[in-house]
Amino acid sequence: MEQMIGSDAPIEKVRVFELAAELFGVLATPMRLRILSALCDKEKSVSQLLQEIQTTQPNLSQHLHLLHRAGVLARRKEGTQVIYRVQSEKVVALCRIVCTQIAKELDAPGAVPDTERMSPRPGD
Template identity: 35%
Template sequence: MESSPLDRNALEAVARLFAVLAEPTRLAILQCLKGGPRAVSELVNELEAKQANVSKQLGILYAAGLLARERDGNLVRYSIAESMIFELCELVCGKLRRDAERRLEALGGEDKPRK
């Protein structure tokens, strides 16, 4: 089934989502949260990053609708709100894997003796 072309507003929304995912710390946060909800302090420890940076990146992911948060007193726990993000990551990782395999295959082909 073919989807119809996106209008300018939809294209801009897609570009904004990809821009959110274009930062390595945000991707690392998503990867940590794949294992379940985490408090900010847990993410800081797991990522070995500064608290201010982790909080900033969490805010961006939350504003993009990718994360949910729950407050328990002073503790704030973040979790994945949109699980499709992992499907998207699998698609991208699959492409990168295929690219690497092609490069290895090409290198191996050059090393083989010619008849």
């Protein structure tokens, strides 16, 4: 894993891993991944997101706030509406790669070699 980062300074490596873990923590709920998926192609208001994602308005707002605070989403006001959009296309690309791979594994469990799997096998 340490070959993924270029710095040789141990303290800098620790910081890289801390920040990566923080980002993964922000993305570690299915609701937040669903929100990112809903915003991949275009910005949407909270009411539009509520129509797409089955949850309560307070729950959605809490997740949107956390994603915004982490820098994953940007927001703007338009009258009384709050409009959200993806701030970090790299985060979306990361999520897309992981979710696409896991979807392939679920569709054809035996077709993906163990060395290429991202999700645990059922029962593991």
